[in-house]
Amino acid sequence: MILVINSGSSSVKYQLIDLDAPERRVTGKIERIGEAGSDVPDHEAALKRVAEEVAMDSGELVAIGHRVVHGGPDLTGPVLITDEVVQKIAEAVPLAPLHNPANLAGIEIARKMRPDLPQIAVFDTAFHAAMPAAARTYAVDREIAERYGVRRYGFHGTSTAFVAREAARFAERPAAANVIVLHLGNGASATAVAAGRCVDTSMGMTPLEGLVMGTRSGDVDPGAIFHLLRAGLPADQVEEMLNHHSGLAGLCGDNDMRRVLERVKAGDAAAATAYGVYCHRLRRYIGAFCAVLGKVDVIAFTGGVGENSAQVRRDALGGLEPMGIRLDPMRNSGGAGDAPRRVSADNSRVTVLVVPTDEELEIARETSAVVARTKSQ
Incomplete structure (x- = not known):
């Protein structure tokens, strides 16, 4: 079994996943960490609760997978x-100052609790590392x-x-499909995926x-930001x-879209x-990524x-x-x-799908794959 931990700034989400079944043995979330009136003063107290809930000392637990933003x-x-990996994650803190410190807190505490277990970092940025230079490069000095x-x-x-793979499988083109993934929640992104590889995405250096x-x-013209700064607004x-x-x-x-x-x-x-404005921007990216692909x-x-x-x-x-x-x-x-x-019509050349995402399952799968590679080396 694999324990998936998503340690945020004021919450810890966790799932205990049996990939052989597959099934979720335990699912939970601890909120209001460190907030006034909370009975969870810090991440260490939160992880101790997780340890009790999932029996972290169990011999059935083979690895821990951590979500890391950047x-x-x-x-x-x-x-x-x-x-060395912990140091690299720390060096990326300036790129994700709201997320990476909390991700690191979860990693450091879990490593103390189970130093004998392989623990794997799975990065939100990793899938996009395959972007070609033309897509990932800003035209600045x-x-x-x-x-x-x-x-x-x-x-x-x-x-x-996860969604691109499920969509390609549904379309019966698991190795060759060109997919536009529209992840629409409170945060939103569009990604162009060609044969399983990211070729462009809407979020950039930051999720902004x-x-x-x-x-x-x-998207905002950078000149508008300079205008506000010159007008006297603090950065x-x-x-x-x-x-x-x-x-x-x-x-x-x-x-809330509802x-x-x-x-x-x-x-x-x-x-x-x-x-x-929301729909116009979304349509513009859909059109752009149709051109890219x-x-x-x-x-x-x-x-x-996107799902609802x-x-x-x-x-x-x-x-x-x-x-x-x-x-x-x-x-x-x-x-x-x-x-x-x-959700597309039978005569639509492009198949349109609703695909429920499952980040925890994806983290568990990637964690299991790293553990398997490590053992075979």
Whole structure:
């Protein structure tokens, strides 16, 4: 069995997964770590609770897989955690200051608890490491970019890898499908995948680039940021605004797509504008990635919005019939489930799917693969 740990800044999510079954033996989440009034003062206390819940001293446990947001330029695949790997993750903290420190806390505590077990780091950025130079490179001064690690890394990679593989399998082209994965939740990204490899993605050096999100702006002219700085806004305030007070929330005050759609239906002008901007940006990326791939076999929607909002799928793809993309209204409005399901029409050249993501299962699989490779060496 493999224990999957996702150690966040104020929460720890965990699953105990038996890949042979496959089944989840234990699933849990500890929240409000270190917050006022919480009975969980720190990550060590949280991991002790996890240890009790999953019987971490059990002989059935063969490895622990850790979600890590950013691997930096060097950690481009799942890897056995060593002191050197911990140092590399720490060096990437400036690239993910809200996430990597919490990921490291979970790793360090789990290593103390079970130093005998192989522990594996699985990176959100790793799937995108295959991007060609033309897609990952910003057109800025090369020397400065190299010195400070300024390039496009991409995120949501663990989810995207799982969804792209499931979509290709559903389309009966497991080794050759060209897939556009639309991971739409409070955070949102689009990724172009050719034969299992990422060739472009919407998020960049940080998760701020790309699509309109719940509270993040997505693409913004850098000149607008300089304008705000020259106008006297502190840099920290501008960064806070772009990450936490922009996107749907910045445009209409709500970051929950369900609430936004309710307001649109009621005739709310601000919500209608926010939703229009959201869908316009999404359609623009879909069109761009169709051009990048040349031929698209599958468009796969995933994430909370992607899996559950028939209206978003309809409005994102409406009018794209000349590109061979046709939704079936009845399939699209059908109920959700745990398995991939087709929402495109029979005469659609591009298969459109809803694919529920499973990052924990993907982490468990990648953890198991690293352990197997390590044993065979």
